[in-house]
Amino acid sequence: MNRILAIANQKGGVGKTTTAVNLATSLAMFDQEVLLIDLDPQANATSGLGLEGDEGPGIQDLLHGEAAPGLVIRDTAVEGLKMIPGSHDLAGLEIELASADYREFLLAEAIEPITGSFDYVLIDCPPSLGLMTLNALVAANEVLVPLQAEYYALEGLSHLMKTVRSVRQHWNPGLKLNGVVLTMFDSRLKLSNEVAAEVEEFLGRALYSTRIPRNVRLSEAPSYGLPALLYDARSTGAKCYLGLAEEVLNKR
Amino acid sequence: MNRILAIANQKGGVGKTTTAVNLATSLAMFDQEVLLIDLDPQANATSGLGLEGDEGPGIQDLLHGEAAPGLVIRDTAVEGLKMIPGSHDLAGLEIELASADYREFLLAEAIEPITGSFDYVLIDCPPSLGLMTLNALVAANEVLVPLQAEYYALEGLSHLMKTVRSVRQHWNPGLKLNGVVLTMFDSRLKLSNEVAAEVEEFLGRALYSTRIPRNVRLSEAPSYGLPALLYDARSTGAKCYLGLAEEVLNKR
Ligand SMILES: Nc1ncnc2c1ncn2[C@@H]1O[C@H](COP(=O)(O)OP(=O)(O)OP(=O)(O)O)[C@@H](O)[C@H]1O
Numbered sequence A, B: 001m002n003r004i005l006a007i008a009n010q011k012g013g014v015g016k017t018t019t020a021v022n023l024a025t026s027l028a029m030f031d032q033e034v035l036l037i038d039l040d041p042q043a044n045a046t047s048g049l050g051l052e053g054d055e056g057p058g059i060q061d062l063l064h065g066e067a068a069p070g071l072v073i074r075d076t077a078v079e080g081l082k083m084i085p086g087s088h089d090l091a092g093l094e095i096e097l098a099s100a101d102y103r104e105f106l107l108a109e110a111i112e113p114i115t116g117s118f119d120y121v122l123i124d125c126p127p128s129l130g131l132m133t134l135n136a137l138v139a140a141n142e143v144l145v146p147l148q149a150e151y152y153a154l155e156g157l158s159h160l161m162k163t164v165r166s167v168r169q170h171w172n173p174g175l176k177l178n179g180v181v182l183t184m185f186d187s188r189l190k191l192s193n194e195v196a197a198e199v200e201e202f203l204g205r206a207l208y209s210t211r212i213p214r215n216v217r218l219s220e221a222p223s224y225g226l227p228a229l230l231y232d233a234r235s236t237g238a239k240c241y242l243g244l245a246e247e248v249l250n251k252r
């Protein structure tokens, strides 16, 4: 069975895109066939892999049902990793599709024909619990939550869990929590360790033992359109995402 | 003429809330009468000032036209700073109001009776260019943009400027760019300095000379429900926001 992971957290700037790009790359390094879908109007995952969002039919045409998935899937610089690029046009879609029937199922229906040919499908979500994130949670069978070890990010976690439960009850009974991964973690800071302890108590085994440290190579890589593994494979950021991929592969 | 500043940037986690809370507090320290409005469904600015969002009539009742502003304005721990708290219910409002008439003017109309009694009104925006941020840009006469000195944040800047221009053309001819302030700035990092140089070239005088450094006291303060000035007035974070307030006061 193929695994479809929504990379979601309504808190902004917690490392969703960095996790989506680098986890997808790491899984491809472990010989998995991977598809990354950029569902964020900012289209950061798209530029983070060196692609242009707005050439030819894109994700918005897919969601409108006006382009087949085969037309929008693109190759990336990473062997084994394909992508459906994002687009700024997604921002208008939230308002435009607000009153459409089955508006929560648009992505699930659009990608249904192709998910079988990938081992992993990762969906990068925007920083909100609006229609795009709901579509990702309905299309996915697992949710992976990047969590910055800070107070505001922790504050939003219970609200996110409530939303996951509600999606499971109303639209997608098979949706389960894949896990929570701490990002930009600095073990020298009291705040980082306090948040880690609180999440461990709240979530227990759902917390990944891999923690992604703050590492400047992770934030430099996107300006070259490369994942960290291709930009600087010796960096701790790249190595930690390989470690996370191993944990994801072992967690069934 | 009172100044209404939308604190906006669709990129997540760039320091919008931290800037809104600490700039509002600093302006109040300089004897200004200040109102802070939390327009983000995460309601971080609300908890960052120690308030509870969901008690009694709130921002969503104000936007529906079902509560007068006087009913939703609350005192904070800071003398001279009042607040209209946020609420998780705002998330549903985006979809619910998507087809309402004058949906972009809801906030402007709701706060029109009270803006005259404040020197500064600051509006904390969610990380998107959706209906809430549009409402803030229509209600405001200036836009202050916190910008993290990172690649993905820089990438979104031109898109934000396009949106500001479009709001000026369609709904709010008086809207001007107040300025851009660099946040979480680390002068030891090549990336920080490269982004600063690029923004300076792109925007010139619109870039504030005050840069907010990365400072852990700024991220600890919200867990006590206090702005940095009340949590640790000796911290560089608190002092830099006082410096930013001075620049804002002098920039007419
Ligand atoms: N471990 C890390 N070390 C250093 N920088 C990081 C790390 N993870 C992410 N970053 C940087 O922090 C910023 C925020 O990360 P990112 O954009 O991936 O978060 P996001 O949750 O996708 O944001 P948004 O909510 O806007 O979609 C980016 O500039 C990114 O390059």
Ligand SMILES: Nc1ncnc2c1ncn2[C@@H]1O[C@H](COP(=O)(O)OP(=O)(O)OP(=O)(O)O)[C@@H](O)[C@H]1O
Pocket (backbone or CB within 6 Å): A010, A011, A012, A013, A127, A150, A151, A152, A153, B011, B012, B013, B014, B015, B016, B017, B018, B019, B040, B044, B125, B126, B127, B183, B184, B185, B212, B213, B214, B215, B216, B218, B219, B220, B222, B237
């Ligand atoms: N100068 C700083 N130094 C250290 N930490 C900071 C600084 N500014 C903000 N932070 C922390 O970084 C995180 C992101 O900041 P903040 O929540 O203010 O950004 P935001 O743009 O409001 O996010 P969102 O897009 O989710 O609304 C928070 O945990 C905050 O405490």
Ligand SMILES: [Mg+2]
Pocket (backbone or CB within 6 Å): A016, A017, A018, A040, A044, A125, A126
């Ligand atoms: Mg992102």
Ligand SMILES: [Mg+2]
Pocket (backbone or CB within 6 Å): B016, B017, B018, B040, B044, B125, B126
């Ligand atoms: Mg915020």
